[in-house]
Amino acid sequence: MISDMKETEVPQKQRSQKESPKKGAPSIVTELPGPNARAVIDADETVTSPSLTRAYPFAPARGEGSVVVDVDGNAFLDFNAGIAVCATGHCHPAVVDAITRQASQLIHYSASDFYLPIYGELCRRLAGLAPFAGDARVFLTNSGTEAVEGAIKLARSYTGRDHVITFLGSFHGRSYGGVSASASRAKYRSPFGPLLPGIVHAPYADLFGSPLRDRPEVAVDEYIENVVFRRLVSPDEVAAIMVEPVLGEGGYIVPPAAWIRRLREICDEHGILLIADEVQCGVGRTGAMWAIEHFDVEPDVLISAKGIASGMPLGAIVSRAAVTKWPAGTHGSTFGGNPVCCAAALATIDLVQSELMENARVVGGTLIDGLHLLAERFPQIREVRGLGLMIGVELEAPELADAVEQACFERGLLVLRAGDATVRISPPLVLTEEQARTGVELFGEACATLPATT
Numbered sequence: 240m241i242s243d244m245k246e247t248e249v250p251q252k253q254r255s256q257k258e259s260p261k262k263g264a265p266s267i268v269t270e271l272p273g274p275n276a277r278a279v280i281d282a283d284e285t286v287t288s289p290s291l292t293r294a295y296p297f298a299p300a301r302g303e304g305s306v307v308v309d310v311d312g313n314a315f316l317d318f319n320a321g322i323a324v325c326a327t328g329h330c331h332p333a334v335v336d337a338i339t340r341q342a343s344q345l346i347h348y349s350a351s352d353f354y355l356p357i358y359g360e361l362c363r364r365l366a367g368l369a370p371f372a373g374d375a376r377v378f379l380t381n382s383g384t385e386a387v388e389g390a391i392k393l394a395r396s397y398t399g400r401d402h403v404i405t406f407l408g409s410f411h412g413r414s415y416g417g418v419s420a421s422a423s424r425a426k427y428r429s430p431f432g433p434l435l436p437g438i439v440h441a442p443y444a445d446l447f448g449s450p451l452r453d454r455p456e457v458a459v460d461e462y463i464e465n466v467v468f469r470r471l472v473s474p475d476e477v478a479a480i481m482v483e484p485v486l487g488e489g490g491y492i493v494p495p496a497a498w499i500r501r502l503r504e505i506c507d508e509h510g511i512l513l514i515a516d517e518v519q520c521g522v523g524r525t526g527a528m529w530a531i532e533h534f535d536v537e538p539d540v541l542i543s544a545k546g547i548a549s550g551m552p553l554g555a556i557v558s559r560a561a562v563t564k565w566p567a568g569t570h571g572s573t574f575g576g577n578p579v580c581c582a583a584a585l586a587t588i589d590l591v592q593s594e595l596m597e598n599a600r601v602v603g604g605t606l607i608d609g610l611h612l613l614a615e616r617f618p619q620i621r622e623v624r625g626l627g628l629m630i631g632v633e634l635e636a637p638e639l640a641d642a643v644e645q646a647c648f649e650r651g652l653l654v655l656r657a658g659d660a661t662v663r664i665s666p667p668l669v670l671t672e673e674q675a676r677t678g679v680e681l682f683g684e685a686c687a688t689l690p691a692t693t
Protein backbone atom coordinates (compact mmCIF):
# COMPACT_ATOMS: atom_id res chain seq x y z
CA MET A 240 0.00 0.00 0.00
CA ILE A 241 1.40 3.36 -1.00
CA SER A 242 0.26 5.08 2.17
CA ASP A 243 2.12 2.55 4.33
CA MET A 244 5.37 3.02 2.49
CA LYS A 245 8.29 4.71 4.08
CA GLU A 246 9.96 7.04 1.68
CA THR A 247 13.58 6.11 1.05
CA GLU A 248 16.07 7.59 3.51
CA VAL A 249 17.49 10.80 2.09
CA PRO A 250 20.73 12.60 2.95
CA GLN A 251 20.42 15.29 5.64
CA LYS A 252 21.15 18.17 3.27
CA GLN A 253 18.17 17.15 1.14
CA ARG A 254 15.83 16.55 4.04
CA SER A 255 14.39 20.08 4.13
CA GLN A 256 13.60 19.87 0.43
CA LYS A 257 11.77 16.64 1.04
CA GLU A 258 9.73 18.16 3.85
CA SER A 259 8.87 21.29 1.94
CA PRO A 260 8.88 20.28 -1.71
CA LYS A 261 7.76 23.70 -2.95
CA LYS A 262 11.00 25.37 -1.93
CA GLY A 263 13.51 22.79 -3.07
CA ALA A 264 12.21 21.20 -6.23
CA PRO A 265 13.40 19.39 -8.06
CA SER A 266 15.39 17.06 -5.87
CA ILE A 267 16.16 13.54 -7.00
CA VAL A 268 17.42 11.47 -4.10
CA THR A 269 17.22 7.91 -5.42
CA GLU A 270 17.83 6.20 -8.70
CA LEU A 271 14.74 6.41 -10.92
CA PRO A 272 12.54 4.59 -10.44
CA GLY A 273 13.38 4.23 -6.74
CA PRO A 274 12.70 1.07 -4.77
CA ASN A 275 9.22 2.09 -3.66
CA ALA A 276 8.25 3.17 -7.16
CA ARG A 277 9.49 -0.16 -8.50
CA ALA A 278 7.27 -1.96 -5.98
CA VAL A 279 4.27 0.17 -7.02
CA ILE A 280 4.96 -0.51 -10.69
CA ASP A 281 5.33 -4.27 -10.19
CA ALA A 282 2.06 -4.46 -8.23
CA ASP A 283 0.28 -2.16 -10.70
CA GLU A 284 1.28 -4.11 -13.77
CA THR A 285 -0.39 -7.30 -12.59
CA VAL A 286 -3.85 -5.82 -12.05
CA THR A 287 -4.42 -2.61 -13.97
CA SER A 288 -5.91 -2.58 -17.45
CA PRO A 289 -3.30 -3.16 -20.13
CA SER A 290 -4.93 -0.37 -22.16
CA LEU A 291 -3.20 2.16 -19.87
CA THR A 292 0.12 3.55 -21.08
CA ARG A 293 2.62 5.13 -18.74
CA ALA A 294 5.03 7.69 -20.14
CA TYR A 295 7.78 7.00 -17.59
CA PRO A 296 8.07 5.26 -14.21
CA PHE A 297 6.70 8.04 -12.04
CA ALA A 298 4.64 7.13 -8.94
CA PRO A 299 3.37 10.30 -7.24
CA ALA A 300 2.61 10.35 -3.52
CA ARG A 301 1.92 13.97 -2.64
CA GLY A 302 2.11 17.44 -4.12
CA GLU A 303 2.18 21.11 -3.26
CA GLY A 304 1.96 23.94 -5.77
CA SER A 305 3.98 22.99 -8.84
CA VAL A 306 5.95 20.24 -7.13
CA VAL A 307 5.08 16.56 -6.81
CA VAL A 308 6.95 14.14 -4.59
CA ASP A 309 7.09 10.48 -5.54
CA VAL A 310 6.84 7.47 -3.26
CA ASP A 311 10.62 7.51 -2.75
CA GLY A 312 10.81 11.16 -1.71
CA ASN A 313 12.02 12.48 -5.06
CA ALA A 314 10.64 15.97 -5.70
CA PHE A 315 9.73 16.82 -9.31
CA LEU A 316 8.89 20.13 -10.91
CA ASP A 317 5.55 19.35 -12.49
CA PHE A 318 5.14 20.76 -16.01
CA ASN A 319 2.24 18.32 -16.56
CA ALA A 320 -0.18 19.40 -13.81
CA GLY A 321 -1.69 15.92 -13.97
CA ILE A 322 -2.19 16.54 -17.71
CA ALA A 323 -3.43 20.13 -17.64
CA VAL A 324 -5.72 19.43 -14.70
CA CYS A 325 -4.27 20.83 -11.46
CA ALA A 326 -4.86 24.45 -12.48
CA THR A 327 -4.38 25.89 -9.01
CA GLY A 328 -1.41 23.64 -8.27
CA HIS A 329 -1.39 20.54 -6.16
CA CYS A 330 -3.55 20.78 -3.05
CA HIS A 331 -4.07 24.55 -3.03
CA PRO A 332 -5.19 25.35 0.53
CA ALA A 333 -8.30 27.23 -0.65
CA VAL A 334 -9.37 24.27 -2.80
CA VAL A 335 -8.61 21.74 -0.06
CA ASP A 336 -10.63 23.89 2.34
CA ALA A 337 -13.60 24.12 -0.01
CA ILE A 338 -13.55 20.35 -0.62
CA THR A 339 -13.24 19.55 3.08
CA ARG A 340 -16.03 21.91 4.09
CA GLN A 341 -18.40 20.60 1.45
CA ALA A 342 -17.53 16.96 2.18
CA SER A 343 -18.44 17.46 5.81
CA GLN A 344 -21.88 18.82 4.84
CA LEU A 345 -23.12 16.90 1.80
CA ILE A 346 -21.12 14.55 -0.41
CA HIS A 347 -23.76 13.71 -2.97
CA TYR A 348 -27.23 14.43 -4.17
CA SER A 349 -28.17 14.08 -7.80
CA ALA A 350 -28.84 17.44 -9.43
CA SER A 351 -30.49 15.63 -12.32
CA ASP A 352 -33.47 14.97 -10.05
CA PHE A 353 -33.38 17.58 -7.30
CA TYR A 354 -32.39 21.19 -6.64
CA LEU A 355 -28.82 21.13 -5.41
CA PRO A 356 -27.89 24.66 -4.29
CA ILE A 357 -24.16 24.51 -5.06
CA TYR A 358 -24.89 23.04 -8.52
CA GLY A 359 -27.03 26.07 -9.33
CA GLU A 360 -24.40 28.39 -7.86
CA LEU A 361 -21.65 26.97 -10.07
CA CYS A 362 -23.90 27.05 -13.14
CA ARG A 363 -24.67 30.71 -12.44
CA ARG A 364 -20.96 31.43 -12.11
CA LEU A 365 -20.08 29.66 -15.35
CA ALA A 366 -22.98 31.30 -17.19
CA GLY A 367 -21.56 34.66 -16.11
CA LEU A 368 -18.20 33.67 -17.60
CA ALA A 369 -19.62 32.41 -20.90
CA PRO A 370 -17.57 33.70 -23.85
CA PHE A 371 -20.64 34.84 -25.73
CA ALA A 372 -23.22 37.58 -25.39
CA GLY A 373 -26.69 36.84 -24.07
CA ASP A 374 -27.99 34.28 -21.62
CA ALA A 375 -26.35 30.93 -21.05
CA ARG A 376 -27.44 27.56 -19.69
CA VAL A 377 -25.05 25.13 -18.04
CA PHE A 378 -24.99 21.34 -17.69
CA LEU A 379 -22.37 19.72 -15.43
CA THR A 380 -20.65 16.40 -16.15
CA ASN A 381 -18.02 14.11 -14.64
CA SER A 382 -15.40 14.44 -17.37
CA GLY A 383 -14.43 16.05 -20.64
CA THR A 384 -15.62 13.22 -22.80
CA GLU A 385 -19.04 13.23 -21.14
CA ALA A 386 -19.30 16.95 -21.84
CA VAL A 387 -18.38 16.30 -25.48
CA GLU A 388 -21.12 13.65 -25.70
CA GLY A 389 -23.64 16.06 -24.23
CA ALA A 390 -22.62 18.88 -26.59
CA ILE A 391 -23.05 16.60 -29.63
CA LYS A 392 -26.47 15.50 -28.36
CA LEU A 393 -27.47 19.11 -27.70
CA ALA A 394 -26.38 20.23 -31.19
CA ARG A 395 -28.16 17.33 -32.89
CA SER A 396 -31.36 17.82 -30.93
CA TYR A 397 -31.45 21.60 -31.44
CA THR A 398 -30.70 21.60 -35.15
CA GLY A 399 -32.42 18.35 -36.09
CA ARG A 400 -29.27 17.56 -38.13
CA ASP A 401 -26.95 14.66 -37.50
CA HIS A 402 -23.47 15.54 -38.84
CA VAL A 403 -20.63 17.11 -36.89
CA ILE A 404 -17.42 18.45 -38.42
CA THR A 405 -14.29 18.05 -36.31
CA PHE A 406 -10.61 18.25 -37.20
CA LEU A 407 -7.70 15.97 -38.02
CA GLY A 408 -5.32 16.07 -35.08
CA SER A 409 -8.01 16.84 -32.54
CA PHE A 410 -8.81 14.88 -29.40
CA HIS A 411 -12.23 14.93 -27.77
CA GLY A 412 -12.21 11.91 -25.44
CA ARG A 413 -12.62 8.17 -25.21
CA SER A 414 -16.35 7.48 -25.05
CA TYR A 415 -18.04 6.76 -28.36
CA GLY A 416 -18.93 10.32 -29.34
CA GLY A 417 -15.59 11.62 -28.08
CA VAL A 418 -13.46 9.00 -29.78
CA SER A 419 -15.45 9.27 -33.02
CA ALA A 420 -14.86 13.01 -33.06
CA SER A 421 -11.15 12.54 -32.31
CA ALA A 422 -8.53 12.11 -35.00
CA SER A 423 -5.23 12.48 -33.20
CA ARG A 424 -4.08 8.83 -33.27
CA ALA A 425 -5.52 5.90 -35.19
CA LYS A 426 -4.93 3.57 -32.25
CA TYR A 427 -7.56 5.41 -30.17
CA ARG A 428 -10.15 4.54 -32.81
CA SER A 429 -9.19 1.51 -34.82
CA PRO A 430 -10.05 -1.38 -32.44
CA PHE A 431 -13.47 -0.01 -31.57
CA GLY A 432 -15.59 0.35 -34.67
CA PRO A 433 -18.15 0.98 -35.81
CA LEU A 434 -17.86 4.47 -34.37
CA LEU A 435 -20.58 7.10 -34.11
CA PRO A 436 -21.83 7.89 -37.62
CA GLY A 437 -22.07 11.43 -38.92
CA ILE A 438 -18.62 12.72 -38.01
CA VAL A 439 -16.57 14.35 -40.77
CA HIS A 440 -12.94 15.35 -40.23
CA ALA A 441 -11.41 18.40 -41.89
CA PRO A 442 -7.76 19.49 -41.63
CA TYR A 443 -6.89 21.60 -38.57
CA ALA A 444 -5.30 25.00 -39.11
CA ASP A 445 -1.79 23.54 -39.31
CA LEU A 446 -2.91 21.79 -42.51
CA PHE A 447 -0.01 19.36 -42.45
CA GLY A 448 2.38 21.44 -44.50
CA SER A 449 -0.17 22.55 -47.11
CA PRO A 450 0.66 25.83 -48.88
CA LEU A 451 -2.70 27.09 -47.58
CA ARG A 452 -1.21 27.22 -44.10
CA ASP A 453 -0.42 30.89 -44.65
CA ARG A 454 -3.92 31.67 -45.94
CA PRO A 455 -6.09 30.26 -43.15
CA GLU A 456 -9.43 31.69 -44.23
CA VAL A 457 -8.92 30.36 -47.76
CA ALA A 458 -8.03 26.99 -46.23
CA VAL A 459 -11.37 26.84 -44.43
CA ASP A 460 -13.19 27.49 -47.70
CA GLU A 461 -11.07 25.00 -49.59
CA TYR A 462 -11.64 22.16 -47.16
CA ILE A 463 -15.04 22.83 -45.66
CA GLU A 464 -16.93 24.59 -48.46
CA ASN A 465 -15.23 22.95 -51.45
CA VAL A 466 -14.53 19.47 -50.12
CA VAL A 467 -16.83 18.70 -47.19
CA PHE A 468 -19.94 20.58 -48.35
CA ARG A 469 -19.56 19.71 -52.05
CA ARG A 470 -18.46 16.11 -51.83
CA LEU A 471 -19.41 14.64 -48.46
CA VAL A 472 -22.37 16.25 -46.77
CA SER A 473 -24.66 19.17 -47.44
CA PRO A 474 -24.36 22.06 -44.96
CA ASP A 475 -28.00 21.68 -43.96
CA GLU A 476 -27.16 18.24 -42.59
CA VAL A 477 -24.43 19.64 -40.31
CA ALA A 478 -25.38 20.28 -36.69
CA ALA A 479 -22.05 21.59 -35.44
CA ILE A 480 -18.43 22.33 -36.07
CA MET A 481 -16.46 21.31 -32.98
CA VAL A 482 -13.00 22.78 -32.59
CA GLU A 483 -10.26 22.97 -29.98
CA PRO A 484 -9.35 26.68 -30.03
CA VAL A 485 -5.81 25.58 -29.19
CA LEU A 486 -5.06 22.01 -30.23
CA GLY A 487 -4.13 19.97 -27.13
CA GLU A 488 -3.29 16.26 -27.40
CA GLY A 489 -2.74 16.82 -31.14
CA GLY A 490 0.38 18.91 -30.50
CA TYR A 491 -0.31 22.24 -28.76
CA ILE A 492 -0.97 24.19 -31.94
CA VAL A 493 -2.29 27.77 -31.88
CA PRO A 494 -4.40 28.44 -34.98
CA PRO A 495 -4.44 31.80 -36.77
CA ALA A 496 -7.34 33.99 -35.62
CA ALA A 497 -8.54 34.29 -39.23
CA TRP A 498 -9.05 30.52 -39.40
CA ILE A 499 -11.32 30.37 -36.35
CA ARG A 500 -13.17 33.51 -37.47
CA ARG A 501 -13.90 31.95 -40.84
CA LEU A 502 -15.26 28.86 -39.08
CA ARG A 503 -17.63 31.16 -37.19
CA GLU A 504 -18.75 32.79 -40.45
CA ILE A 505 -19.42 29.42 -42.07
CA CYS A 506 -21.49 28.40 -39.05
CA ASP A 507 -23.50 31.62 -39.32
CA GLU A 508 -23.99 31.20 -43.07
CA HIS A 509 -25.41 27.70 -42.69
CA GLY A 510 -27.16 27.66 -39.30
CA ILE A 511 -24.46 25.41 -37.80
CA LEU A 512 -23.47 25.59 -34.11
CA LEU A 513 -19.86 26.33 -33.24
CA ILE A 514 -18.68 24.21 -30.31
CA ALA A 515 -15.41 25.19 -28.61
CA ASP A 516 -13.85 22.21 -26.85
CA GLU A 517 -11.83 23.93 -24.13
CA VAL A 518 -11.29 20.84 -22.01
CA GLN A 519 -7.53 21.28 -22.25
CA CYS A 520 -7.04 24.93 -23.19
CA GLY A 521 -9.67 26.58 -20.96
CA VAL A 522 -9.87 27.88 -17.38
CA GLY A 523 -7.10 30.46 -17.53
CA ARG A 524 -4.40 28.20 -19.00
CA THR A 525 -3.74 30.43 -22.03
CA GLY A 526 -3.83 33.65 -20.01
CA ALA A 527 -7.52 34.28 -20.72
CA MET A 528 -10.39 32.49 -19.02
CA TRP A 529 -11.24 30.80 -22.34
CA ALA A 530 -8.79 30.33 -25.19
CA ILE A 531 -11.35 31.35 -27.81
CA GLU A 532 -11.34 34.86 -26.33
CA HIS A 533 -7.88 35.36 -27.88
CA PHE A 534 -9.49 35.17 -31.31
CA ASP A 535 -12.49 37.44 -30.71
CA VAL A 536 -14.86 34.67 -31.68
CA GLU A 537 -18.01 33.68 -29.80
CA PRO A 538 -18.91 29.98 -29.82
CA ASP A 539 -22.48 28.76 -29.33
CA VAL A 540 -21.37 26.02 -26.98
CA LEU A 541 -18.31 25.83 -24.75
CA ILE A 542 -17.05 22.59 -23.24
CA SER A 543 -14.86 22.65 -20.15
CA ALA A 544 -13.36 20.01 -17.82
CA LYS A 545 -9.78 19.17 -16.70
CA GLY A 546 -8.61 22.34 -14.87
CA ILE A 547 -12.06 23.52 -13.88
CA ALA A 548 -12.07 21.83 -10.45
CA SER A 549 -8.31 21.53 -9.82
CA GLY A 550 -8.35 17.74 -10.06
CA MET A 551 -11.83 16.86 -8.85
CA PRO A 552 -13.81 15.22 -11.68
CA LEU A 553 -16.04 17.84 -13.26
CA GLY A 554 -16.94 19.01 -16.74
CA ALA A 555 -19.35 21.59 -18.06
CA ILE A 556 -21.36 22.38 -21.17
CA VAL A 557 -22.00 26.11 -21.31
CA SER A 558 -24.39 26.90 -24.14
CA ARG A 559 -26.40 29.83 -25.43
CA ALA A 560 -29.82 29.74 -23.78
CA ALA A 561 -31.33 30.23 -27.25
CA VAL A 562 -29.97 26.87 -28.45
CA THR A 563 -30.43 24.93 -25.20
CA LYS A 564 -33.84 23.62 -26.01
CA TRP A 565 -33.66 19.94 -25.09
CA PRO A 566 -36.80 19.01 -23.18
CA ALA A 567 -36.85 17.93 -19.52
CA GLY A 568 -35.66 14.38 -19.00
CA THR A 569 -33.77 14.09 -22.29
CA HIS A 570 -30.31 14.43 -20.72
CA GLY A 571 -28.96 14.00 -17.20
CA SER A 572 -26.19 12.50 -15.05
CA THR A 573 -26.16 10.86 -11.61
CA PHE A 574 -22.81 12.20 -10.45
CA GLY A 575 -22.29 15.16 -12.81
CA GLY A 576 -22.01 18.32 -10.73
CA ASN A 577 -21.38 16.44 -7.52
CA PRO A 578 -21.36 19.02 -4.68
CA VAL A 579 -17.75 18.34 -3.61
CA CYS A 580 -16.58 18.87 -7.20
CA CYS A 581 -18.70 22.02 -7.46
CA ALA A 582 -17.05 23.39 -4.30
CA ALA A 583 -13.61 22.71 -5.77
CA ALA A 584 -14.66 24.41 -9.02
CA LEU A 585 -15.95 27.55 -7.28
CA ALA A 586 -12.68 27.88 -5.35
CA THR A 587 -10.70 27.22 -8.54
CA ILE A 588 -12.58 29.87 -10.52
CA ASP A 589 -12.03 32.43 -7.73
CA LEU A 590 -8.29 31.82 -7.85
CA VAL A 591 -8.04 31.71 -11.63
CA GLN A 592 -9.98 34.96 -12.04
CA SER A 593 -8.28 36.87 -9.25
CA GLU A 594 -4.65 36.00 -9.99
CA LEU A 595 -3.79 32.79 -11.83
CA MET A 596 -4.97 33.72 -15.32
CA GLU A 597 -2.64 36.72 -15.19
CA ASN A 598 0.13 34.60 -13.72
CA ALA A 599 -0.26 32.15 -16.61
CA ARG A 600 0.16 35.03 -19.06
CA VAL A 601 3.22 36.50 -17.36
CA VAL A 602 5.07 33.32 -16.34
CA GLY A 603 4.09 31.69 -19.62
CA GLY A 604 5.89 34.58 -21.35
CA THR A 605 9.05 33.86 -19.35
CA LEU A 606 8.85 30.19 -20.26
CA ILE A 607 8.31 30.82 -23.96
CA ASP A 608 11.17 33.35 -24.08
CA GLY A 609 13.50 30.86 -22.36
CA LEU A 610 12.46 28.05 -24.68
CA HIS A 611 12.98 30.25 -27.74
CA LEU A 612 16.55 30.81 -26.56
CA LEU A 613 16.97 27.04 -26.29
CA ALA A 614 15.65 26.68 -29.84
CA GLU A 615 18.50 28.92 -31.01
CA ARG A 616 21.02 26.63 -29.27
CA PHE A 617 19.53 23.29 -30.25
CA PRO A 618 18.74 22.74 -33.93
CA GLN A 619 16.76 19.64 -32.95
CA ILE A 620 14.01 22.01 -31.74
CA ARG A 621 11.85 22.81 -34.74
CA GLU A 622 9.37 25.20 -33.13
CA VAL A 623 8.31 26.67 -29.81
CA ARG A 624 4.69 27.85 -29.73
CA GLY A 625 1.91 28.47 -27.28
CA LEU A 626 -0.23 30.84 -25.29
CA GLY A 627 0.20 31.44 -21.55
CA LEU A 628 1.09 28.17 -19.84
CA MET A 629 0.06 26.00 -22.77
CA ILE A 630 3.31 25.57 -24.64
CA GLY A 631 4.48 23.04 -27.21
CA VAL A 632 8.10 22.40 -28.13
CA GLU A 633 8.23 20.56 -31.43
CA LEU A 634 11.31 18.44 -32.07
CA GLU A 635 12.64 17.23 -35.38
CA ALA A 636 11.40 13.67 -34.87
CA PRO A 637 9.18 11.64 -32.51
CA GLU A 638 12.20 9.77 -31.08
CA LEU A 639 13.74 13.09 -30.08
CA ALA A 640 10.56 14.13 -28.28
CA ASP A 641 10.60 10.80 -26.43
CA ALA A 642 14.25 11.28 -25.54
CA VAL A 643 13.63 14.80 -24.18
CA GLU A 644 10.64 13.57 -22.14
CA GLN A 645 12.80 10.83 -20.60
CA ALA A 646 15.83 13.06 -20.00
CA CYS A 647 13.60 15.68 -18.33
CA PHE A 648 12.18 13.01 -16.02
CA GLU A 649 15.68 11.90 -15.02
CA ARG A 650 16.44 15.52 -14.10
CA GLY A 651 13.29 16.00 -12.04
CA LEU A 652 11.11 17.77 -14.63
CA LEU A 653 7.80 16.21 -15.63
CA VAL A 654 6.71 16.82 -19.22
CA LEU A 655 4.64 14.79 -21.66
CA ARG A 656 4.57 14.10 -25.41
CA ALA A 657 1.73 15.43 -27.57
CA GLY A 658 1.11 15.21 -31.30
CA ASP A 659 3.80 13.54 -33.37
CA ALA A 660 7.00 15.07 -32.07
CA THR A 661 5.96 17.74 -29.58
CA VAL A 662 6.73 17.98 -25.89
CA ARG A 663 3.83 19.63 -24.12
CA ILE A 664 4.34 22.01 -21.25
CA SER A 665 1.23 22.60 -19.16
CA PRO A 666 2.29 23.43 -15.60
CA PRO A 667 -0.05 24.46 -12.80
CA LEU A 668 -1.04 28.09 -13.19
CA VAL A 669 0.66 28.88 -9.86
CA LEU A 670 4.10 28.33 -11.45
CA THR A 671 6.58 30.97 -10.26
CA GLU A 672 9.09 32.85 -12.40
CA GLU A 673 11.89 31.04 -10.61
CA GLN A 674 10.34 27.65 -11.33
CA ALA A 675 9.87 28.65 -14.96
CA ARG A 676 13.59 29.50 -15.22
CA THR A 677 14.55 26.25 -13.47
CA GLY A 678 12.32 24.33 -15.88
CA VAL A 679 13.95 25.95 -18.91
CA GLU A 680 17.38 25.13 -17.53
CA LEU A 681 16.44 21.47 -17.05
CA PHE A 682 14.80 21.35 -20.47
CA GLY A 683 18.05 22.68 -21.93
CA GLU A 684 20.06 20.00 -20.10
CA ALA A 685 17.70 17.40 -21.52
CA CYS A 686 18.14 18.78 -25.05
CA ALA A 687 21.91 18.64 -24.60
CA THR A 688 21.65 14.83 -24.36
CA LEU A 689 20.12 14.60 -27.86
CA PRO A 690 22.14 13.33 -30.78
CA ALA A 691 23.14 16.11 -33.17
CA THR A 692 21.00 16.39 -36.29
CA THR A 693 22.64 15.90 -39.65
Ligand SMILES: Cc1ncc(COP(=O)(O)O)c(C=O)c1O
Pocket residue numbers: 382383384385387410411412413417483487488516517518519520544545
Ligand atom coordinates in the same frame (compact mmCIF):
# COMPACT_ATOMS: atom_id res chain seq x y z
C1 LIG B 1 -9.70 18.83 -25.85
C2 LIG B 1 -10.13 17.63 -25.06
N1 LIG B 1 -11.41 17.25 -25.11
C3 LIG B 1 -11.87 16.19 -24.40
C4 LIG B 1 -11.02 15.45 -23.61
C5 LIG B 1 -11.54 14.29 -22.82
O1 LIG B 1 -11.55 14.63 -21.47
P1 LIG B 1 -11.61 13.49 -20.35
O2 LIG B 1 -10.30 12.77 -20.39
O3 LIG B 1 -11.85 14.25 -19.07
O4 LIG B 1 -12.75 12.61 -20.69
C6 LIG B 1 -9.66 15.81 -23.54
C7 LIG B 1 -8.73 15.04 -22.72
O5 LIG B 1 -7.53 15.11 -22.84
C8 LIG B 1 -9.20 16.92 -24.27
O6 LIG B 1 -7.93 17.31 -24.24
